[in-house]
Amino acid sequence: MDDLYREVIIDRYQNPRFRGELDPHDYSYQDDNPVCGDHVRIDLRVDENDTITEAKFSGEGCSISQASADLLVEKITGMKLEDVRQLGKADVLELLGIDLGPVRLKCALLSLKVLKGGVYGLDDVMTLDELAAS
Amino acid sequence: MTISPQAGPLDVDKIRADFPILHMEASPGVKLAYLDSGASSQKPLAVIEAMNTYYRSQNANIHRAVYTLGEVATEAYEAARAKVAKFINASKPREIIFTRNATESVNLVAQTWGRANLKEGDLVLLTEMEHHANLVPWQMLAAEKGIRLEFIPVTEEGILDLAALPALLEQKPKLVSFTAMSNVLGTITPAAEIVRLAHEASALAMIDGAQSVPHLPTDVQALDVDFLAFSSHKMLGPTGLGVLYGKLDLLNAMPPFMGGGDMIKRVELRSFTTNEVPQKFEAGTPAIAEVVGLGAAVDYLMAVGMDAVAAYDHELTAYALERLEEVQGLKVFGPGIEHKSSNASFTFEGAHPHDVAEILNRHGVATRAGHHCAMPLHNKFGIPSTTRASFYLYNTKEEIDQLIEALYKVKEIFG
Ligand SMILES: Cc1ncc(COP(=O)(O)O)c(C=O)c1O
Numbered sequence: 001m002d003d004l005y006r007e008v009i010i011d012r013y014q015n016p017r018f019r020g021e022l023d024p025h026d027y028s029y030q031d032d033n034p035v036c037g038d039h040v041r042i043d044l045r046v047d048e049n050d051t052i053t054e055a056k057f058s059g060e061g062c063s064i065s066q067a068s069a070d071l072l073v074e075k076i077t078g079m080k081l082e083d084v085r086q087l088g089k090a091d092v093l094e095l096l097g098i099d100l101g102p103v104r105l106k107c108a109l110l111s112l113k114v115l116k117g118g119v120y121g122l123d124d125v126m127t128l129d130e131l132a133a134s
Numbered sequence: 135m136t137i138s139p140q141a142g143p144l145d146v147d148k149i150r151a152d153f154p155i156l157h158m159e160a161s162p163g164v165k166l167a168y169l170d171s172g173a174s175s176q177k178p179l180a181v182i183e184a185m186n187t188y189y190r191s192q193n194a195n196i197h198r199a200v201y202t203l204g205e206v207a208t209e210a211y212e213a214a215r216a217k218v219a220k221f222i223n224a225s226k227p228r229e230i231i232f233t234r235n236a237t238e239s240v241n242l243v244a245q246t247w248g249r250a251n252l253k254e255g256d257l258v259l260l261t262e263m264e265h266h267a268n269l270v271p272w273q274m275l276a277a278e279k280g281i282r283l284e285f286i287p288v289t290e291e292g293i294l295d296l297a298a299l300p301a302l303l304e305q306k307p308k309l310v311s312f313t314a315m316s317n318v319l320g321t322i323t324p325a326a327e328i329v330r331l332a333h334e335a336s337a338l339a340m341i342d343g344a345q346s347v348p349h350l351p352t353d354v355q356a357l358d359v360d361f362l363a364f365s366s367h368k369m370l371g372p373t374g375l376g377v378l379y380g381k382l383d384l385l386n387a388m389p390p391f392m393g394g395g396d397m398i399k400r401v402e403l404r405s406f407t408t409n410e411v412p413q414k415f416e417a418g419t420p421a422i423a424e425v426v427g428l429g430a431a432v433d434y435l436m437a438v439g440m441d442a443v444a445a446y447d448h449e450l451t452a453y454a455l456e457r458l459e460e461v462q463g464l465k466v467f468g469p470g471i472e473h474k475s476s477n478a479s480f481t482f483e484g485a486h487p488h489d490v491a492e493i494l495n496r497h498g499v500a501t502r503a504g505h506h507c508a509m510p511l512h513n514k515f516g517i518p519s520t521t522r523a524s525f526y527l528y529n530t531k532e533e534i535d536q537l538i539e540a541l542y543k544v545k546e547i548f549g
Contacts, residue, residue: 010548014548036488036503039518107488
């Protein structure tokens with residue numbers, strides 16, 4: 001009936017491929033979207049060349065927040081950290097394959113915010129509002 | 135604060151005609167079912183026009199104006215204060231203080247009465263079903279002054295556990311502050327009884343009336359409550375305006391809240407004396423047009439009759455509960471209809487509340503998803519969030535049917 005709930009989103013929400021935690025890990029970061037109570041944590045393992053060898057996400061929230069986390073974690077597995085730093089809003093929207101209104105956009109971008117928080121360290125993280133406007 | 139079953143019926147078609155926004159389409163061809171009045175109500179033309187008229191022909195700053203327009207504005211502002219006093223049966227208009235919202239009203243009490251009268255170790259008794267507005271101001275005071283907080287528990291069913299109250303009152307709280315109607319569970323609490331028990335234990339009593347005042351008849355003298363906080367925007371009035379009712383002797387004894395113009399009698403370079411109540415608590419230029427709008431809202435509600443409003447809200451809520459029960463996988467929180475009115479919060483198996491609200495929106499149904507500013511209550515029930523449908527005098531059973539049909543669409547997508 002509607003684009004927002006494309007099969008890929010429902011499928012990733014109901015059967016995530018990358019849900020879990022990594023122990024030990026090289027990077028771990030988590031954050032909330034206070035508007036709707038979405039929560040996402042991402043754990044990464046990285047080799048000596050700064051390439052992500054393994055990534056997992058955990059948390060709870062709406063289909064958009066959880067599906068985008070699953071898709072994003074899949075995408076970054078095998079990527080170099082410096083390339084992960086270049087990822088932006090457009091990449092997440094491309095993974096989801098939908099256009100989102102301002103509220104749901106924040107659900108979708110939570111995992112990107114978490115990823116950047118983990119990879120950049122705290123100082124560089126944009127707020128969800130800034131990410132959404134980027 | 136009870137529901138009187140013998141109230142005369144309310145003519146919802148006639149009421150709906152007064153609310154322009156209800157006739158909009160949610161999207162082309164889709165009727166809007168506005169089921170989010172618990173967050174903010176819609177406004178009747180009478181309110182919109184009262185504010186319009188104010189700005190077109192009455193606008194000037196109030197008090198101290200010698201010219202006619204200033205007098206007209208002052209009269210309009212003070213007339214609205216008198217209407218609000220009458221609406222909750224306060225004995226004097228001076229007991230009505232205008233604030234920005236219910237939240238500010240609670241903060242006013244915490245920051246003035248609380249700071250002046252509470253010391254380290256003193257107890258403030260709240261409940262587990264409070265909105266953050268009647269929780270965080272006390273937590274802030276606890277951090278600042280070391281006061282203690284205790285909570286009347288909420289039962290599994292979603293009502294206050296009054297059996298726990300005597301032991302809590304034995305700890306001699308200085309204040310019992312509680313909601314008269316839960317914005318999540320719809321629970322109507324036994325306000326008069328709690329106030330009476332608080333007084334017997336020599337505590338003051340404050341009611342968070344943000345939900346109850348719009349939906350139930352309120353008589354502060356019959357309740358004998360010391361403070362009552364509520365918001366204009368949930369009772370057909372404009373945003374940016376709240377009310378604090380307080381007993382005059384308490385208000386007189388309290389220190390001022392914010393400092394500035396209007397709240398003073400005399401000012402020297404290093405000192406001031408405070409003005410009388412209520413100006414003592416209304417520093418600076420208030421929301422004059424909004425106060426005039428609230429006066430019109432109160433006129434509107436009194437013309438319909440709060441008994442009729444309460445009976446109608448209750449009837450809609452009963453119908454909603456009955457229909458929601460039909461939907462498999464859906465769980466409504468809160469007590470049965472005998473303790474409840476005006477809203478229904480629920481979870482849907484397999485679908486996050488945010489997704490539910492999104493799909494409902496696509497079918498024209500405006501609901502709210504989240505923790506509804508009551509995170510501790512959601513934690514208590516072990517859920518992060520719910521979807522809430524809330525009802526008011528202009529809603530119809532057809533809109534609830536529209537909600538139910540849309541919920542079946544959620545089931546199709548997430549089932
Ligand atoms: C029970 C209750 N208390 C307090 C408030 C706060 O109202 P306001 O945001 O208008 O200050 C609300 C509003 O959601 C409420 O439902």
